[in-house]
Amino acid sequence: MEPLDLTVYDKNIRYTLSHGDQSSTHQTPDDGLNAMFPTNIKYIFEEDADNVELAVADETIENVIIIYLGESGALEDVEVISDRYELLGFRKRTLGTNNEAETYDIELDVLSEFSDLSTIASELSLNDLIKLYTTQNEQLQAISNSI
Numbered sequence: 366m367e368p369l370d371l372t373v374y375d376k377n378i379r380y381t382l383s384h385g386d387q388s389s390t391h392q393t394p395d396d397g398l399n400a401m402f403p404t405n406i407k408y409i410f411e412e413d414a415d416n417v418e419l420a421v422a423d424e425t426i427e428n429v430i431i432i433y434l435g436e437s438g439a440l441e442d443v444e445v446i447s448d449r450y451e452l453l454g455f456r457k458r459t460l461g462t463n464n465e466a467e468t469y470d471i472e473l474d475v476l477s478e479f480s481d482l483s484t485i486a487s488e489l490s491l492n493d494l495i496k497l498y499t500t501q502n503e504q505l506q507a508i509s510n511s512i
Contacts, residue, residue, distance in 0.1 A: 369432065370470040371406075375399040376453055378500055379480045403430060432471065443473060450475040453507045476504050 380399045405425065429446040445452040453474040460469055479501065486494060 371403055371430065371432075371473070372470060373401040373403060373430075373450075373473045373475055375401065375450070375477050376474050376504065377477045377480065378497055378504075379482070381500075403428070430473070440469070440471060443471070445473070445475060447475075450477055451508050452511065453504060476508065 377399070427447070428450060431444040431446070432440070433442040433444075435441050440455075440457045443452065443455040453476055455471060455473045457469040457471055482497070489497070
């Protein structure tokens with residue numbers, strides 16, 4: 366199995382406000398804003414699950430990202446277990462083929478906790494406020510659809 370490259374993008378609206386007028390729907394993953402690259406990754410395969418020691422709680426684990434791959438290595442689903450982030454969606458970016466096996470990166474869109482925006486709301490125009498709350502409503506809808 367080829368190693369997976371995993372990139373996580375935090376789509377919290379507060380980052381959009383701190384980076385100008387660009388709405389989060391117009392940002393592309395290529396701009397690198399709010400990109401996180403998970404570290405301390407442990408690979409656990411289904412056939413190895415019986416041998417994994419889970420009795421000892423690891424206090425250094427902050428978030429768990431579960432990636433479901435099919436027998437052929439195709440991406441099937443992603444799940445995020447976290448107190449700080451909710452999964453909005455995921456996608457794979459195909460990089461090409463290597464010996465007839467597809468290689469790709471996995472990109473996750475997550476949402477960190479909503480911030481209190483009341484301090485800056487008075488400085489925004491009505492159109493900007495509408496865009497801001499529309500984006501937040503779309504994010505809440507994506508979260509509720511995943512439940």
